[in-house]
Amino acid sequence: MIEVTGLTKRFGRTLAVDDLTFTVRPGRVTGFLGPNGSGKSTTMRAVLGLEAPDSGTALVDGRPYRELRHPLHHVGALLDAGAVHPGRSARAHLTALAVASRVPARRVAEVLDEVGLTRVADRRAGAYSLGMKQRLGIAAALLGDPPVLMFDEPVNGLDPEGIVWIRTLMRSFAAEGRTVLVSSHLMTEMALTADHLVVIGRGRLIADAGTERLGQGRVHARSPRREALAAVLRERGATVAYEGDRALVITGLTVDEVGDLAARHGLPVHELVARQASLEDVFMDLTRDSVDYQGARDAH
DSSP states (O other), X not given: XXXXXXXXXXXXXXXXXXXXXXEEOTTEEEEEEOOXXXXXXXXXXXXXXXSOOSEEEEEETTBOGGGOSSHHHHEEEESOTTOSOTTSBHHHHXXXXXXXXXXXXXXXXXXXXXXXXXXXXXXXXXXXXXHHHHHHHHHHHHTTOOXXXXXXXTTTTOOHHHHHHHHHHHHHHHHTTOEEEEEOSOHHHHHHHOSEEEEEXXXXXXXXXXXXXXXXXXXXXXXXXXXXXXXXXXXXXXXXXXXXXXXXXXXXXXXXXXXXXXXXXXXXXXXXXXXXXXXXXXXXXXXXXXXXXXXXXXXX
């Protein structure tokens, strides 16, 4: 299990992660989503002890990564597919990792076979395509057969067959009871892969909910007291985003539930509409106010 509690990290004047709290539980694939610059990579690096938090904690099975005696046996991670010496073969790269981490030599052949690199295992990694490097990075993550797995954009460079393969692989690990955290910009892929989603923007938590719940229909509500209505809805566990001057976009509650709550609290509602939404639509709504770089067409 991965537990992030009150995590805050600054780089000079830039607040990369802001009091972030969430838990990645075993037995499911957790998608980690957010716009560019939202703090996803910084958070993952903090979990792996590569960034020291200014405050808060990032723990693996209740301990900081630096306190794990044999880290590769506890956590497997792919953060950068290019983090391999180009002159080394895949077999040599994995063998060096195995020796350093006290992993049995047989695991090298096993993981090469699992990721489909056996036939090119003795070719220099510098000659690999991006997709092949991704597979090598995944092999390195699996080397210690760890219960916790972290992947940062693992489908980059993979062909359609490779995308189906990594999706199936991640879901099989979750079915075995492992903890799986994966970041991605591909909403369609996350809808097919993840059981749970953690969405952040500008380093802050925006949503922490099941994929089915976030991907369900949205409710659009218009009220002259939208701040008060938003507070009531959030108390019931709904995810709420602002739209325009008086409107709300709500996920996690039905149109009837929103109407009942508004009436119970005496809050006027001028419009209440249920609309179906894709996960991509929901993500865009949730992160609209957290995007640093926006095209002119998107700004209107």
